[in-house]
Structures are given as structure tokens and as C-alpha cells.
Amino acid sequence: MDILSLPVFKEPLCLIESDHDGTLCIKTEVLDQITLLEKKLHIVTIVGLYRTGKSYLLNRLAGANRGFPLGSTIKSQTKGIWAWCHPHPIYDDRILLLMDTEGLGDVAKGNTNHDNWIMALAVLLSSTLVYNLMGTFSEHDLEKLNFVTEISNYIKLSTTGKGDLDVYSGEFFPMFILALRDFSLMMRNDDREITPDEYLEDVCLNVREETTDREKSYNRTRLSIRKYFKTRKCFTFDRPGSRTVLQTLKDMDYVDLSKDFLEDCDKFIKYVHEESPLKKLDNGRAINGSMFGTLVRSYVDAIRNGSVPCVEDALTTMAELENRKLVERCREIYIKEMEVILTLPTPDEKTLLDAHQQCMKKAADYFLEKRIYDLDEKFQTEVNAKILEMYEKFRRDNEVASIECCEKVLQDLNAKILKKLMRDSYSRSGGYTEYMVDLNELQEKYRNLDGLGCKKDVTLSKFLEKKNLERQTVQQMDQKMAEKEDEIKKEKNRAAAEARQREKLERDVHKARAEVQDMIREEKENRKRREREYIDEMKMIKEENYRMMEQQIAEQRRLNAKLEEERKERIHLKQYLESIELERIRQQNQRIYMQDNADKLRNEKYRCIIC
Numbered sequence: 174m175d176i177l178s179l180p181v182f183k184e185p186l187c188l189i190e191s192d193h194d195g196t197l198c199i200k201t202e203v204l205d206q207i208t209l210l211e212k213k214l215h216i217v218t219i220v221g222l223y224r225t226g227k228s229y230l231l232n233r234l235a236g237a238n239r240g241f242p243l244g245s246t247i248k249s250q251t252k253g254i255w256a257w258c259h260p261h262p263i264y265d266d267r268i269l270l271l272m273d274t275e276g277l278g279d280v281a282k283g284n285t286n287h288d289n290w291i292m293a294l295a296v297l298l299s300s301t302l303v304y305n306l307m308g309t310f311s312e313h314d315l316e317k318l319n320f321v322t323e324i325s326n327y328i329k330l331s332t333t334g335k336g337d338l339d340v341y342s343g344e345f346f347p348m349f350i351l352a353l354r355d356f357s358l359m360m361r362n363d364d365r366e367i368t369p370d371e372y373l374e375d376v377c378l379n380v381r382e383e384t385t386d387r388e389k390s391y392n393r394t395r396l397s398i399r400k401y402f403k404t405r406k407c408f409t410f411d412r413p414g415s416r417t418v419l420q421t422l423k424d425m426d427y428v429d430l431s432k433d434f435l436e437d438c439d440k441f442i443k444y445v446h447e448e449s450p451l452k453k454l455d456n457g458r459a460i461n462g463s464m465f466g467t468l469v470r471s472y473v474d475a476i477r478n479g480s481v482p483c484v485e486d487a488l489t490t491m492a493e494l495e496n497r498k499l500v501e502r503c504r505e506i507y508i509k510e511m512e513v514i515l516t517l518p519t520p521d522e523k524t525l526l527d528a529h530q531q532c533m534k535k536a537a538d539y540f541l542e543k544r545i546y547d548l549d550e551k552f553q554t555e556v557n558a559k560i561l562e563m564y565e566k567f568r569r570d571n572e573v574a575s576i577e578c579c580e581k582v583l584q585d586l587n588a589k590i591l592k593k594l595m596r597d598s599y600s601r602s603g604g605y606t607e608y609m610v611d612l613n614e615l616q617e618k619y620r621n622l623d624g625l626g627c628k629k630d631v632t633l634s635k636f637l638e639k640k641n642l643e644r645q646t647v648q649q650m651d652q653k654m655a656e657k658e659d660e661i662k663k664e665k666n667r668a669a670a671e672a673r674q675r676e677k678l679e680r681d682v683h684k685a686r687a688e689v690q691d692m693i694r695e696e697k698e699n700r701k702r703r704e705r706e707y708i709d710e711m712k713m714i715k716e717e718n719y720r721m722m723e724q725q726i727a728e729q730r731r732l733n734a735k736l737e738e739e740r741k742e743r744i745h746l747k748q749y750l751e752s753i754e755l756e757r758i759r760q761q762n763q764r765i766y767m768q769d770n771a772d773k774l775r776n777e778k779y780r781c782i783i784c
Contacts, residue, residue: 195286211462227305296347372409525571
């Protein structure tokens with residue numbers, strides 16, 4: 174993601190909002206953008222009375238005429254705390270975070286406590302705190318910094334009371350820069366020309382001998398500033414121009430402003446860019462956007478809950494969150510380094526272990542460099558556990574890669590054997606011997622290969638175990654084929670014996686056939702002789718039969734003539750009998766007719782009698 178495309182880089186945005194009753198509220202969408210910044214933060218915050226030109230100085234630090242709103246009236250323009258991010262103009266590894274604060278002493282608010290909370294947040298969040306004043310640093314202006322004397326009411330270092338601000342002597346507070354605007358006094362002290370820094374130290378923060386309560390009151394704020402702000406700097410700024418210029422400052426080009434004012438601005442900008450420090454923790458570690466976001470949430474939540482912001486609580490929370498992110502980052506570094514160094518599978522487990530130890534050291538060194546506190550080494554233990562977990566994953570992946578590589582090689586080497594199996598080249602007597610020669614050749618080639626990884630031998634053993642069934646099958650086939658060849662040989666011997674037997678049998682058959690042929694030939698000759706004898710005999714029988722037939726025909730003719738005479742006599746007799754029968758029938762029919770006529774006459778006579 175291009176962070177320069179974030180809205181907070183394009184214009185100032187409200188980071189901590191102050192509503193009408195002074196309640197502070199974080200603008201989450203703005204803070205979330207800042208938390209994305211991984212570079213170190215150079216945080217410059219400006220505070221001071223309202224309508225004193227604070228926003229203009231920040232715009233100049235940003236290298237822009239416009240940005241933070243500039244007002245030309247007595248009404249305060251900035252409410253709450255506004256933020257604007259820029260790439261650092263000098264250091265590439267930094268982000269310049271400019272923060273403008275709500276003006277102090279605005280009578281419209283009527284709540285000085287609210288100003289103190291704004292001031293407390295500015296102190297807690299800044300690496301450079303610019304206090305903007307108009308004119309000279311008077312006793313009245315110093316009273317406006319009375320907050321510093323009461324800072325323990327608004328900031329505490331720990332929850333236990335240890336490291337209380339009253340005995341504070343560390344470097345936690347930001348660098349303090351006093352910016353004196355429209356400064357027209359001559360820089361002299363006791364007739365000696367002095368620098369702005371000497372003016373700040375020897376004049377503004379001059380401490381008197383405390384002999385009275387008044388002198389103690391005079392010293393209180395000055396001593397507090399010296400105590401809490403170990404690094405201090407002062408810059409004076411000439412008046413930029415006339416009243417008209419001041420009222421239209423946001424629209425003015427640089428050439429329209431006072432040359433002395435521009436030179437003063439350049440000195441201020443150069444120093445802030447080049448010399449002012451980064452925002453750091455008490456262990457010297459520079460914070461980034463994510464750490465800044467945790468601090469903002471912790472401090473503002475405490476104020477909203479009616480508590481005093483506690484640095485220890487905020488740092489503990491931040492350390493917890495950042496260290497957890499750091500643990501994950503170390504895990505990613507370990508993984509990335511391992512992926513760069515290793516090519517899986519490794520030749521052996523020692524190579525993997527050496528890479529692991531090398532990458533683990535890099536990740537551990539990174540953690541030790543970036544960790545925040547972790548005095549009980551809780552997160553260092555987590556880092557070690559995460560790395561060991563990832564090492565186990567790499568070890569498993571290495572084993573899997575080794576197995577896959579070995580299986581691929583074995584598959585390629587086994588192609589020759591598979592091809593012969595497909596062609597049934599081993600399905601013969603002696604095929605098992607050839608198979609074992611090929612298998613031993615495969616093993617020798619495999620063992621001579623490098624780069625197969627830690628599972629080279631194990632994979633070969635498993636491969637050979639899987640080959641056992643195939644080997645046994647080839648062996649059994651070899652035995653069967655040998656037995657079959659023996660059977661074939663025996664069968665050939667039997668066939669040869671049978672062939673010899675057949676030849677003998679054929680010779681015997683041929684001999685017998687010749688004998689049979691002789692017998693057939695003799696039989697044919699005998700048959701022809703018998704046929705001739707038969708023909709002669711049949712001829713004699715035929716002649717005898719013909720003679721007898723003629724005799725029978727003559728006898729038959731005689732009998733037929735006799736029978737014809739008898740037939741004619743029978744016909745004549747039959748005709749005679751038929752004539753007699755016809756006469757009898759005629760006579761009978763005549764009697765029946767006469768009887769019928771007599772019956773009719775009687776019937777008629779009887780009817781006549783009746784009538």
C-alpha cells in the first residue's frame with residue numbers, strides 16, 4: 174500500500190476531537206491511518222495561546238502555505254488536536270507528524286482544566302513540543318505554563334507510585350522549543366549580546382535564590398520546566414509584516430513577507446528538521462505509527478474515564494500489542510529467510526538444521542533489537558515457540574518434498590521394468606533373474622543420485638516393500654514357465670516317441686494295406702470268375718425259364734378260353750333269372766294295383782252308404 178495516498182498525508186485531519194463540553198474523542202478513521210505507518214515518527218506538536226499563529230509555523234514545517242487553517246479574526250480556528258503527515262524532508266526512514274493543538278486560554282471555553290488535558294496529551298505524544306508565544310517571555314506568559322508545576326495531576330509514570338513525576342529525572346518528556354513571535358527586543362543581557370537559547374536559559378528561566386515565598390513561587394514554574402524538559406531551545410521571529418499582512422497571511426507569497434521573518438522561519442525549520450529528536454521510549458526505541466496509535470488510545474481513554482493518563486499502563490499495553498506483532502514479524506522473517514536459503518528437499522537433515530539455526534538467529538536478533546521491554550522474556554519464549562513450530566513445519570515439508578522427489582525418480586527409473594512387465598518380457602523361464610538384474614540396476618542408479626533429501630533410504634525401502642508382491646509374482650511366473658517348459662519338453666519327447674510309433678504303425682499299416690490290396694486284387698479276379706460263371710448259369714436259367722413261361726402261357730390261354738365260355742354261360746343264366754324276376758315283379762305290382770282299386774271302390778261305396 175502506498176502510504177502517501179492516505180488522506181492524512183494530503184491535508185490536516187482532526188485526530189482528537191473536542192466537543193462543546195470539552196470531552197475528548199478520538200477520530201478513529203484518522204488514527205487508523207497513522208497506525209499504518211511503519212517508519213519512525215518525528216512528532217512535532219505546537220501549543221500556545223489561541224490566535225498566536227501556531228498553525229502558520231506548522232504549515233511552514235510542512236513546506237506549504239496552506240494546510241492547517243489560519244484565522245484572521247479573534248476566533249480560534251483549531252479545536253482538539255489535528256494531525257498532518259509528511260515524508261521527512263531529510264531522513265527517508267522517518268515520517269514527520271505535525272500536530273496542531275487547540276489554543277490555550279480561549280475565554281469562550283471557560284474551562285482551564287480542558288487546556289491542561291490538551292497540554293498533557295501534547296507532552297505525552299510529542300518528540301518536540303513547540304510553545305508559541307507572542308512578544309517577549311513575560312511573567313504573565315510564564316504563568317500560562319503553570320501547568321508544568323501541576324503536571325503530576327495530569328500525568329503519572331506508574332500505577333504503583335514508583336517513578337513519580339515529583340522525583341522524575343529521566344528523558345521521557347519531549348524537547349521543548351520556545352517560539353517567540355513578533356519579537357522586537359535586542360538580545361542583550363548585562364550589556365552583553367546573547368543568543369535566543371541564552372535568553373531562554375539565563376533570562377526567561379533564570380532561578381533566584383529562594384529566601385521568601387515569593388521567590389519560591391517565582392522559581393516553581395522555571396524549575397519545573399528545567400526539570401521535565403531536559404532539552405530546550407529558543408527561536409525568535411520578527412514581525413512578518415504590517416497588520417494587513419497578518420490578516421491575510423495565508424494568502425501571502427513569501428516575497429511579500431518580512432525578510433527577517435523569513436530568515437527566522439528558515440532557522441527554525443532547519444533546526445526542527447535536522448536536530449529535533451524522534452519520539453522514543455525510555456529505552457531509546459523510536460516509536461512507529463502502530464505504537465503511537467496505542468499510546469493515543471490509552472491516554473485519551475484514561476482522560477475520558479476520569480483517570481490520570483499513566484505512562485506505565487500505556488507502555489505496557491503498547492508493549493503487549495507491539496511485541497505480539499513483533500512475534501508474528503519474527504515468524505515471517507524466519508519463514509522468509511528459510512525460503513531464501515533452502516531448496517527443498519535438502520540433501521540431509523543437517524542442512525535443514527543448519528539453515529534453521531541461522532534463520533532462527535536472525536529472527537531472534539531482530540526480536541532482541543525491536544522488542545519493547547519484555548523483561549520476563551514472555552514474548553521471546555513465544556518467538557522461540559513459533560520458530561520451533563515453523564521449523565517442524567519446514568521439517569515436515571522437507572520430508573514430503575524428499576519423498577515426492579524420491580518417488581518421482583523411482584517412478585522414472587521403474588519405467589523400464591514397467592515396460593517389460595507390460596510386454597510380458599519377464600513371463601518366461603529365467604525372467605526372474607532378468608527382473609532382479611533390472612531391479613538391482615535401479616537401486617544402484619538411485620543410490621548414486623544426489624539431492625534426493627533425507628527420506629532417500631526410507632523411500633527406497635518402502636518402494637522395495639511395494640515391489641515384493643511384483644517380485645514374487647515374477648518369481649512365481651518364472652517357476653510356472655520353467656515347469657511349463659519341462660512339460661513341453663516331456664511332451665515333445667512323448668510326441669517324438671509317438672511319431673516313431675506312428676511311423677512303425679504306418680509301416681505296418683502300409684504292409685497290411687499292401688497285403689489287403691493283394692487280397693482285394695485276388696478277390697476281384699475271383700469275383701470276375703464267379704461273375705462269369707454266374708452269367709453263364711443265369712443264361713441257362715433264363716432259357717429254362719423262357720421255355721417254362723411259354724408252356725405256362727399256352728396253358729393260361731387254354732384256361733382263359735375255358736373261363737370265357739363259363740362266363741358267357743353265367744351271363745346267359747343271369748339274364749334268364751333277371752327276366753323271371755321282372756315278370757314276378759310285374760305280376761306283383763299288378764296285384765297291388767288291383768287291390769288298391771278294390772279298396773277305393775269299397776271306400777266310395779261306404780261313403781255313399783253313409784251319405
